[in-house]
Amino acid sequence: MSSPYLPNTDTDRRAMLQDIGVSSAEELFQDVPEKFRHARFKLPPPLSELELKEELRQLSNRNANLDDYTCFLGAGSYRHFIPSIVEHITSRGEFYTAYTPYQAEVSQGTLQAVYEYQSLVCQLTGMEVSNAGMYDGSTAAAEAAIMACIIKKRNKVAVLTTVNPTYREVIDTYVKGRNLSLETVELNSSHLSSDCACLIVQQPNFFGCLEDMEAYAQKAHNIGALLIAIVDPISLGMFKPPGDYGADIAVADGQALGNPISFGGPALGIFACRKEYVRQMPGRIVGKTVDVEGKPGYVMTLVTREQYIRRERATSNICTSEALMALAAAVYLATLGKKGLKQVAELCYHKAHYAAEAIGKLKGYSIVFKQPFFKEFVVRCPIAPPQINQALFKERIIGGLDISHMIDNSMLLCVTEMNSKQEIDKLVKILGTYGED
């Protein structure tokens, strides 16, 4: 038995078995009923690192990756610029092979980085406190809904129809799990049941458009409910943050902040709220304090909220989250900084508008929504989007998300700072060939 990951030799094992007082390792499994102890497993025979690296490389080559293909697809997972420094830091073994920082004295790296992350999230969102991160934007929104119900002691959650449909489904699963109910609210509806604990909105919304957040805040607060805003963190480089328009809880997906798309995971659930609700906030929180010598240090705090203390009375069951992604987000925000994030947001905004204007002029195409938008917009196409996307794919372009089941023959296109003018022009040219008839 030899493996690079099994440092003990046969000699070591023999000595240890002797000290234990058994003649073979088999004896150590005596508590397992005999008939279960020798299960057979049909698994492929092992291969070496050298062989597997080649095999996996070939497997990865069977995927069209976004370094080789131009991407105009968003809808919750985004191709944004990741400065190289981010990965150099998250690849340090002291960060990525560490555990959750329960032993604070040897985890100050992780803890201080989380404190920075929490601070940066608050600066970005305009909210007062942030946690250390959750699974992704959708579960963060779901947990925010539950938190609102606990705070307000109400059993209903309201969600706008313009919120990302997959987020709405996740919120529904969580809400129904706790035997609470979900009310869907139409865009310009005046009706909001007074027994709702919260109103959940998205800015920009699923279709890329900016909505009147102050009006929603007022609507929610008028019935004593909380406003939960799902935001695009990159958009906050130029748009008004949730803290400024009256959100009580703000959530987002932090994949866009320095994390690769990675087929949808790992992502990062950003979660921030008003100070007064900190005791009901799920997830880990890091606080600053001092040690016995008066030196400043960081520690997980308000831990009585969490499952390992409160167990069935905890607000959430969350334990492991996405700490390394939060570290990446902190490094990203620190690296882009005050000017850089604004620049990235503006690049997205102007490039998306350039694309929308050009596409809007094409025969057979129209831009569905007239409201201000950020980096995504809905285009009605002359033929079914899947057909267009097949054609684009042949030209090494990944087109927008087909949302024909929501709006006839439409696709949701996304343009970021990663798309050059040439790429946008090429997209427009190819799209143009379908409107001619």
Place this chain on the structure above:
Amino acid sequence: MGHHYLLPDISQPGKIGCSLPPLDVTPAELPPKELLRQELELPEVSEVELMRYFTALSKLNYGVDTGFYPLGSCTMKYNPKWHEDVAKLPGFASIHPYQLEESVQGALQLMFELQEYLAEITGMNATSLVPIAGAHGELTGLLMVKAYHQDRGDKARRKILVPDSAHGTNPASAVMCGFEIGVVASDNEGNVDMKSLESVMNEEVAALTLTMPTTLGLFDPQIVEISQLVHERGGLLGADGANLNAFLGRVKFGELGYDYVQLNLHKTFSTPHGGGGPGSGPVCAKENLSDFLPPLVTKNNGKYEFISPAKSIGRIANFYGNFGVMVKAYAYIRSLGAEGLREVSENAVINANYLKEKLKAYYYLPYDRTCMHEVVFSGKQQKAKGVHTIDIAKRLLDYGLHPPTVYFPLIVDEAMMTEPTETESKQTLDAYIDAMKEIARDADENPEILHTAPHNTPIRRLDEARAVRNPDLRWEMRSQNLE
């Protein structure tokens, strides 16, 4: 410069951390002013200073790459480095979840095969890889239990039973599914007290979730009886698979009678812990529960695609799970094979029993029997001398060793739950044993050094009460202009 500052301290107007290209298209009209933000107060720091700052922070941290990390039920085994490299291949890291399925067949194949391997390893029928972490997998399993009983038209099943040794996530997850909790006591051997189970297992119970081996590191030889009793009375048996390292490649949950199991790729399957994630918590289920699983990958005429099982509980996360973590677990299983997995559990169990034998003369062993991959000691002998488990843990840090899990499971006084894993050498274990012996001696002869430990770490014991009473959870940067 070190780490004794924060980003606002090193921020100066005009510094930039990275370069960006200029706008290459005609700028559009900006949106109405009411939509725009007035100021964005983020730090301004050069890349040079940022690299030094975060490097300095990393040096304050202790990881598996630094040394021994015997946290019980966490399975802090070595994270193979080549896994990190393959996960970063563009064909894995730079693919979008909504791409045309024919353009990501490599990814779907990997997920499909991983699903099959995990089902085979656990003796189950089907797997969903969607749950994002262990607790998320627990939630998923319980939602499936709820759906199963509702589907049968059985509305009486309001309770989930958990053992008194259960991890906090178990009852917390049950409550998130609208269940009540019932507790099953453990007996003096550390096994399920069958009388207790008899008395609480009835037609109100939807399921018993039982970690195996238990959080005491013990395999309950009554498992067949337990499974029979639960099933006879209409309940399901679910496993928190956190302790799979104990019998990986040797025993199948399915054969023991479990209906579903939730796994932790970031424990048993070597993916790194990341300082608190990302993890991955797949759920494997038998035939009776497979229809309720979240989305999974199927293979149809050689083509891989996502499907949602017939009675799926629905969406529990935005996309398909932590793919970046799955790649590493897949690589691990492919590099070990069935025999390699068996060697993992064998070495893990030898290592834990070795620690048990060598330390039981120094620390009270509440259950003096063969343990599996972890052993639980009690610091109660030291407590009689005024030294608590927390002091022992903090003193271990002075030896450059990470302590075991402390004060869990709750049913052991002054608990020290110790899991060495198979990737530790006898030399490392002997160093730990020597340190623990010295600490036991200090508890007798020099307790003060334990009360005031740690002494040699970057920071000493922290005032946690102050952190709660005067919460300081962030710094603030205000705009200079708004005066």
Place this chain on the structure above:
Amino acid sequence: MNPKEYKYTQEHEWICPESGNKGKTGLTNYAQSQLGDIVFLDLPAPGTQVEQFKKMGEVESVKAVSDILAPVSGQVLEVNQTAIDKPQLVNEDPYGDGWLVRLELSKPSELDALMDSDKYDAFVAELEEEGSE
């Protein structure tokens, strides 16, 4: 040791009876020493009805949450806002400034079910002996 005029529960709450069927309540010295640094109090609002030996609030230390049980049934008249603002008062002066809630008793005879200070002293002494075995 423990104030003579007070009455005590097995879960380490005390009540100091006042005239007019009222009483101040709090946690005993043993309770605060077991809990460690107390960091948060969750107390019932004035007007709340409480039931003897049922949960009426929560006390949090850094790493634990414990229920506070009502020593007698009645209605909450006042809560000690000073202790809420400075929870360490419960550690520093559990029988004085660290009082928690003032009640109006609905069933004064319930006081008979509680321990007097001698009984409670003995009760705690036994617990402390058990703890060091």
